[in-house]
Amino acid sequence: xxxxxxxxxxxxxxxxxxxxxxxxxxxxxxxxxxxxxxxxxxxxxxxxxxxxxxxxxxxxxxxxxxxxxxxxxxxxxxxxxxxxxxxxxxxxxxxxxxxxxxxxxxxxxxxxx
Amino acid sequence: xxxxxxxxxxxxxxxxxxxxxxxxxxxxxxxxxxxxxxxxxxxxxxxxxxxxxxxxxxxxxxxxxxxxxxxxxxxxxxxxxxxxxxxxxxxxxxxxxxxxxxxxxxxxxxxxxxxxxx
Numbered sequence: 750x751x752x753x754x755x756x757x758x759x760x761x762x763x764x765x766x767x768x769x770x771x772x773x774x775x776x777x778x779x780x781x782x783x784x785x786x787x788x789x790x791x792x793x794x795x796x797x798x799x800x801x802x803x804x805x806x807x808x809x810x811x812x813x814x815x816x817x818x819x820x821x822x823x824x825x826x827x828x829x830x831x832x833x834x835x836x837x838x839x840x841x842x843x844x845x846x847x848x849x850x851x852x853x854x855x856x857x858x859x860x861x862x
Numbered sequence: 863x864x865x866x867x868x869x870x871x872x873x874x875x876x877x878x879x880x881x882x883x884x885x886x887x888x889x890x891x892x893x894x895x896x897x898x899x900x901x902x903x904x905x906x907x908x909x910x911x912x913x914x915x916x917x918x919x920x921x922x923x924x925x926x927x928x929x930x931x932x933x934x935x936x937x938x939x940x941x942x943x944x945x946x947x948x949x950x951x952x953x954x955x956x957x958x959x960x961x962x963x964x965x966x967x968x969x970x971x972x973x974x975x976x977x978x979x980x
Contacts, residue, residue: 854968
């Protein structure tokens with residue numbers, strides 16, 4: 750079974766600085782999708798960014814980008830120019846080709862003014 | 863290490879039937895969350911319980927109810943099932959401890975229950 754590991758339960762960053770959240774996963778599949786979700790206090794899950802495993806180019810969404818290392822099975826999220834509104838729980842997730850989903854345990858990001 | 867257990871893993875129901883999904887949190891975890899993820903959609907937070915009391919409520923339909931029992935396991939009861947209820951239902955558990963269920967701690971997700979409504 751696939752597992753997703755987020756090794757940083759908590760991270761903090763100064764406003765306007767850059768922070769990287771780590772995620773590794775274990776799979777024997779070659780075709781899959783990876784996601785980062787943001788969960789604010791409302792508990793709503795908001796998609797931040799997604800990456801298809803067959804794409805070598807790292808996904809980017811405005812201030813959010815990923816470093817996808819397929820061979821190393823690593824999928825880190827970089828948040829540039831951090832804003833106070835970025836403070837939340839961040840979940841890394843894996844979806845297999847047959848739509849089986851696995852989530853990491855989350856990283857709590859604090860943004861200091 | 864023990865993980866979150868969900869049962870059943872797969873469930874097929876007809877429209878207007880009822881379904882009960884079960885979640886067994888990691889031992890000593892006091893908080894349970896339920897999420898629904900429809901095909902091609904992001905997970906939607908449904909409801910959470912801390913120490914057997916409802917702590918947060920999300921987009922849970924009135925046809926659904928949930929509770930957390932004295933042994934901390936939780937059940938999601940779904941009635942008058944509709945085709946649109948077909949989804950993956952995830953349970954996650956965490957240890958909120960003395961923070962009263964409002965702090966942000968790691969949530970350990972179960973493997974999910976895949977519900978198909980025909």
